[in-house]
Amino acid sequence: MNDIIVKSITRLVIPFLQLYGIYIILHGHISPGGGFSGGALIGSSLILYTLVFGVDRAQKKFSHRVSEIAESGGILLYLFVGALGIALTGNFLSNKAAGFPLGELGSLLSGGIIPVLMIGIGIKVASTMITLFHVLIQEESQ
Amino acid sequence: MNLVNDILAHVNFIGAMALFVIGLYMVVTHSNLIKRIMGINIMGTAIFYFFIAVGNVEDGAPPLLDPDGNALTFINPLPSVLILTGIVVVVSITVYSLSLVVRIYETYGTIDQKEMAQIEAEDDD
Amino acid sequence: MIEQLPIINLILLLTTALVIPLFKKQRFMVTLILSFVVLFIVWLSALYLLYHVNTTGAFYYRFGGYSPTIGLELLINPFSALFTFFVITLLMIIFIYSTADASDGIHEREYGRYYILMFILLFAMFGIIYTNDLFNTYVFMEILSITTCAIISIKRKKKNYAAAFRYVMLNEMGSLSYLFGVALLYMVTGYTNIELVFQGVQDVWVIYPTNIIIAAIFMIVGLGLKAAIFPLHIWLPDAHSAAPSSSSAILSAIVVKVYLIILVKVLFSVFGITIIEALHIPSLLMVIGAVGIVMGSFFAIAQHDIKRMLGYSSVAQIGYIVLGIGLASSLGLRIAFYHVFSHGIMKSVLFLSVGAVIYQRNLRKVTAYNGIGYMMPLSIGMFTLAALGMIGIPLTSGFISKFNLGIAALDGGQGIYIIILVVSGILNAIYYLPIIIAAFLRENPENQIYVSKDKVPLLMIMPILILGAFIVIIGVYPAIIFDLVDSAVSTFSF
Numbered sequence: 001m002n003d004i005i006v007k008s009i010t011r012l013v014i015p016f017l018q019l020y021g022i023y024i025i026l027h028g029h030i031s032p033g034g035g036f037s038g039g040a041l042i043g044s045s046l047i048l049y050t051l052v053f054g055v056d057r058a059q060k061k062f063s064h065r066v067s068e069i070a071e072s073g074g075i076l077l078y079l080f081v082g083a084l085g086i087a088l089t090g091n092f093l094s095n096k097a098a099g100f101p102l103g104e105l106g107s108l109l110s111g112g113i114i115p116v117l118m119i120g121i122g123i124k125v126a127s128t129m130i131t132l133f134h135v136l137i138q139e140e141s142q
Numbered sequence: 143m144n145l146v147n148d149i150l151a152h153v154n155f156i157g158a159m160a161l162f163v164i165g166l167y168m169v170v171t172h173s174n175l176i177k178r179i180m181g182i183n184i185m186g187t188a189i190f191y192f193f194i195a196v197g198n199v200e201d202g203a204p205p206l207l208d209p210d211g212n213a214l215t216f217i218n219p220l221p222s223v224l225i226l227t228g229i230v231v232v233v234s235i236t237v238y239s240l241s242l243v244v245r246i247y248e249t250y251g252t253i254d255q256k257e258m259a260q261i262e263a264e265d266d267d
Numbered sequence: 268m269i270e271q272l273p274i275i276n277l278i279l280l281l282t283t284a285l286v287i288p289l290f291k292k293q294r295f296m297v298t299l300i301l302s303f304v305v306l307f308i309v310w311l312s313a314l315y316l317l318y319h320v321n322t323t324g325a326f327y328y329r330f331g332g333y334s335p336t337i338g339l340e341l342l343i344n345p346f347s348a349l350f351t352f353f354v355i356t357l358l359m360i361i362f363i364y365s366t367a368d369a370s371d372g373i374h375e376r377e378y379g380r381y382y383i384l385m386f387i388l389l390f391a392m393f394g395i396i397y398t399n400d401l402f403n404t405y406v407f408m409e410i411l412s413i414t415t416c417a418i419i420s421i422k423r424k425k426k427n428y429a430a431a432f433r434y435v436m437l438n439e440m441g442s443l444s445y446l447f448g449v450a451l452l453y454m455v456t457g458y459t460n461i462e463l464v465f466q467g468v469q470d471v472w473v474i475y476p477t478n479i480i481i482a483a484i485f486m487i488v489g490l491g492l493k494a495a496i497f498p499l500h501i502w503l504p505d506a507h508s509a510a511p512s513s514s515s516a517i518l519s520a521i522v523v524k525v526y527l528i529i530l531v532k533v534l535f536s537v538f539g540i541t542i543i544e545a546l547h548i549p550s551l552l553m554v555i556g557a558v559g560i561v562m563g564s565f566f567a568i569a570q571h572d573i574k575r576m577l578g579y580s581s582v583a584q585i586g587y588i589v590l591g592i593g594l595a596s597s598l599g600l601r602i603a604f605y606h607v608f609s610h611g612i613m614k615s616v617l618f619l620s621v622g623a624v625i626y627q628r629n630l631r632k633v634t635a636y637n638g639i640g641y642m643m644p645l646s647i648g649m650f651t652l653a654a655l656g657m658i659g660i661p662l663t664s665g666f667i668s669k670f671n672l673g674i675a676a677l678d679g680g681q682g683i684y685i686i687i688l689v690v691s692g693i694l695n696a697i698y699y700l701p702i703i704i705a706a707f708l709r710e711n712p713e714n715q716i717y718v719s720k721d722k723v724p725l726l727m728i729m730p731i732l733i734l735g736a737f738i739v740i741i742g743v744y745p746a747i748i749f750d751l752v753d754s755a756v757s758t759f760s761f
Contacts, residue, residue, distance in 0.1 A: 032204050036226055072285045079278055085331065092274045093331040106209035125230075132237045136244065162447065169440060178436055185443045189450055196454045220337070221453070224402050228446065231409040235439055238413055242420060242432050249425045258429060265425070 010052045017045035025122035029111035035118040039125025046130040055137050064134075067127045074124025081113050081120070154195035161188035173255040175243050179236060186232040190225045197221030269319055272312045273328055273341050273397050276351075277390060279305055284386035287379055295378060299366050302382050306359045309389075313355045317348040321754055327399070335399075335460045342399035342461075345754040350396045350528055350607075354521055357611055358389060360730045361520075364619055365513035367726035368626055377421055381511075384421070388414045388517070392525050401449045401537070402459040404529060405442060412438040412493070415522055418514045419506050430505040437492055437502045444489030451482035452537070461536050472542055479538070483546060486533050494526035495582060496589055497559030504570075504578035512622025515574060519581045519618060520611040527588055527607065531600070535759040540595060552593030557687045559586030564694035573633050576698060577617050580657065583691065584610045590684060591672060597756050598675040602668060604752045609656070609664035609741065616653040616734045620646040623723050623731065633702060640706035645728050647706050649735040654699035656738050659692045664742040 021041030028034030050058040085094030095112040096102055103110030149156065161184055168181030202217035243253055250258050283305045290298050320326070325344035329335065362385070391414060394407035412435070420431035453459055455478045456467025472479060488499075495503040503523075507515050534543055543549060563583030570576040588610070591603025623646040624630055624639065640647040656663035669688050676684040741748050 031206065036230065068288060072288070075285060076282070079282060083278065086271055086274070091329055091332050092271075092278075095331055097332045105207055132234075136237065136241055166440070169436060175432065182436065182439050182443070185440070189443060189446050192447070192450050193453070196450065224459070227402075227406055231406065234413060235409065235435065238416065239432065239435050239439075242416075242428055242435065245420070246428045246432060249428060262426070262429065 006052055010048055014045050014049060017048070018042050021045065021122075021126070025118055026108065026115065028118040029114040030106055030108070035121025036125050038118075039122040040129060042122070042126040043129030043133075046126070047133050050130075050133060050137065055134060058130075059134070062130055064131070067131045067134075070123050070127035071131065074120045074122075074127065077120035077123070078117055081116050084113075154198075155192065158188045158192035158195065161185075161191065164188075175246065175253045175255065176240075178255075179239050179243070182239075183232060183236060186228065190228055193221040193225050193228075269315075270326060270328060272316055273343055273393075276309050276312055277393055277397075279309060280386050280390040280393065284383045284390065287383050287386070291379060298379055298382060302362065302386070303359075305386075306355065306362060310352075310355045310359055313348070313352045316343060317345075317352045317751070320345050320348045321751070325758070328397075335463060336458065339403055340399045340460060341397040343397060344758045345751070346756075346758045347396045349604075349751050349755045350525075351393055353608060353611065354389070354392050354396070354525070357521055357615060358385075358517065360733055361513050361516050361615060361619070364516075364622075364727050364730040365511075367724040368511075368513055368622060381418070381421060381514075384414050384418050385514075385517075388418070388522070392521065395525055395529060399461050400459050401452065401461060401464060404532075405446050405449060408442055408445070408493070408526075408529070411522065411525070412442065415506075415518060418518070419510045422509070422511060424509070426505075427509045430502075430509040434502045434506045437499075441489040441492030444485045444492070446489075448482040448484075448486035448489065451478050451485070454478060461532065464537055465539060468538060468542065479542065480546060483538055483543070483548065486537075487530070487548065490526055490530045490533065494523055494530060495585055497555055497562060497582060497586060500559070500563070500582045500585075503582060504566075504575045507578040507581065508572060508574035512618060512625060515577075515622070516615040516618035519578070520615045523581065523585065524588075524607050524611060527585070527592070527603075531592060531603075531759075534592065535600075535761075540761055544595065549593045549595035552589055553681065553684065554593075556586045556588075556590030556593055557684055559583060559589065560687055560691045561586075561694070564691055564698070568694065568698045570698075571633055572631050573621055573636075573702070574618070574631065576633060577614070577621065580617075580695070580698075581610075581614060583695075584614070584657075586691075587668065587672060590687075591675065594675055594679045594681065595761070596675065596679055597759075597761050598678050599672075600759065601749070601752055601756045602671045602675050604755060605664075605671065605745070605748055606668040608748055608752075609668050609738075612734050612737050612741075613653045613656045613663075613665060616649050616731055616738065617657075619727075619731050619734070620650040620653070623727055626727065627723050634705075636702050636706045637709040638706070640703075643723065646723065646731060647703075649731045651703050651706075652735050652738060654703060656742070658695045658699060659688075662739060662742050664738050664745070667742055667745045 018041075021038045023038070024033040024041060025035055025038030028038065046058065046062060049061065082093045085092055085098045088094070088098040090097040093113075095114070100112035102112050109115075165181045165183070165185030165188060168184065169178050170181075172178055172181065197218035197220065199215060199217045201215065203214040205216040205219035208214055246258070247253050250261055252258060252261070283302065287298055287301070290301070320343055325342065327335075328341040328343065330339040330341075332338075365381075365385075387410065391407045391411035395404055395411065398404055398407065416431045416435045416438070419434060420427050449459065452464055452468065455471045455475045456464050458464050458467060468479060492499045507519050510518060534548070560583050563579050563581075563586060567576050567579035567583065570579060584606070587606050588603045591599045591606060593599070624636075624643060627643065628639070630636065630639070640651075652663070656665035659665045659669040669692065673685045673688055676682060676688075
């Protein structure tokens with residue numbers, strides 16, 4: 001797409017989209033939203049970038065290697081935090097029972113392991129969405 | 143009048159059932175592969191709609207603890223959480239089947255089920 | 268620590284799937300050794316769990332320690348421990364075979380990915396069997412169906428894409444129907460935990476029978492689609508014959524059985540015997556099973572491609588299991604479970620030995636097997652053994668299944684199904700015996716020309732021999748399996 005309007009508006013919108021996505025991920029435990037919604041926002045901002053500037057430039061920003069690491073990393077973070085629950089007595093994914101501080105109701109740093117899990121999910125969802133889109137597009141162009 | 147009231151009271155469930163049947167009809171009857179994938183998506187949406195309708199509470203608040211300690215009537219959060227998972231699943235199924243359609247188009251040169259069957263029959267001869 | 272074993276199994280399988288891509292640069296051997304070590308550890312822990320639940324009793328595993336009303340729960344009882352052990356044992360043996368025969372149509376770059384898929388497949392099956400939650404079952408079921416489709420389409424051939432597409436569409440219809448059933452049950456009971464749903468369903472059965480009837484229909488039809496119960500089987504022969512040989516064995520012997528296991532759970536743990544008897548589901552299932560046995564065999568006779576023939580034979584064998592479930596007695600369920608084992612082993616042997624023939628000579632036509640028995644005595648010998656088991660010759664596990672199924676049918680006052688069993692034995696003989704006779708008694712020197720590889724590797728022959736030995740062992744000493752199966756059946760109340 002070689003339209004100047006589309007390009008400039010995209011440049012303008014993408015940072016806000018991503019910031020909003022990060023906001024939603026981080027506030028997942030005290031407001032509606034969470035890892036999946038925020039991750040989907042970030043992912044769609046990258047999809048928008050791909051649509052406007054083409055796959056090749058998007059690949060430079062977010063290559064297969066990076067997305068592979070991010071995808072595995074997201075799950076591994078989740079599994080690791082969950083396994084901490086096993087190690088610190090209690091069960092897989094234990095929160096309060098395993099001694100994680102719950103913090104004050106309504107503040108950003110609260111909820112024990114939930115914010116960490118949300119970050120893991122957010123990374124995973126964002127990178128998966130962009131990978132799926134890239135794979136689909138590249139398959140067509142082959 | 144009674145019947146109308148009954149329908150109005152259960153409009154969510156009737157709507158979900160109608161969507162489900164429409165989706166099923168699309169999957170079964172259409173020979174265009176993309177339309178069949180759309181049918182699957184409609185079926186999925188129908189069930190999500192149904193689940194959310196089950197969990198809804200009249201005048202309910204979002205299920206977040208109020209910092210001021212007011213007791214609120216919450217909507218049931220569990221169906222929403224289940225549906226979030228369901229959406230992820232349907233998205234991945236959609237992407238997978240779309241990528242299969244791309245491959246099918248490359249190898250068969252068509253995305254129509256009937257033409258595919260014809261090509262397969264010619265290959266067998 | 269024992270309580271943590273199930274979750275450790277799940278985590279181990281999932282992390283292995285995630286870790287395999289990291290070894291892309293290393294030699295392929297590293298992946299194989301790592302995979303085998305993980306499989307072996309999981310096998311040991313599954314074995315220990317089987318021993319543990321049979322001596323000290325069942326236990327629950329609750330995620331995060333939440334109560335089952337809001338949290339997820341795994342249930343490890345003799346039933347789930349037995350079937351996870353079955354899945355991992357069979358898969359480990361097939362894994363050994365696949366290390367030598369991964370070349371069956373898979374691109375070299377894709378070898379690593381094949382094992383990633385295999386581990387996710389195993390993860391999903393373990394999850395399905397362990398979990399005590401209806402919605403969680405749905406999620407694992409979807410993971411299982413996506414991975415299965417990916418395994419079918421991993422061979423880059425025309426037919427595979429078409430078969431995988433048909434599979435994904437029908438499976439998705441099946442899972443969404445199942446999910447609708449879960450939604451309807453959630454609507455009247457307010458839970459997704461199987462035990463709580465069971466309680467709720469018994470209570471509200473009088474008030475909201477419509478909901479429960481519709482839920483039962485949706486769930487049974489959905490699972491029937493996924494388990495290829497007779498009129499809903501159309502995807503199975505295409506999908507199973509298109510997949511690589513080792514995964515045909517996995518799909519036919521294990522994956523389909525997992526859906527039947529969910530069906531058993533849904534029928535007897537969620538709805539309970541009183542409700543399904545009131546809805547006449549068991550007698551319906553028996554008729555469907557019987558029709559499936561006969562029609563599946565008829566279709567199999569008409570096939571020219573040997574892998575398609577085996578696929579239709581699976582449809583017929585699923586009919587036996589459905590018939591056993593439909594008897595709705597502990598005797599019937601016991602024999603259904605036994606046949607899950609017996610068919611799993613026999614069908615793996617059939618697919619793997621055919622895979623060995625395809626590997627060495629690239630023969631897929633039924634008519635091309637003339638005289639091949641002398642060139643590949645071990646593979647075809649084991650093929651013969653498993654085929655005799657399918658027909659139901661004494662000393663094989665197939666005989667025990669049929670004999671006991673007949674007794675169970677008589678015990679339930681359904682003697683007419685014995686005729687079906689006899690007819691199906693004859694039909695099985697009609698399509699298996701000509702292959703065996705042609706392989707050993709007909710001459711066909713032309714086959715020499717087709718040899719593409721000199722020798723079948725030992726790693727491919729060994730698993731076939733081991734599984735072949737199992738057919739005879741559990742055919743002569745069925746008590747080994749029956750002891751375990753009986754304690755699994757006792758977890759359901761009749």
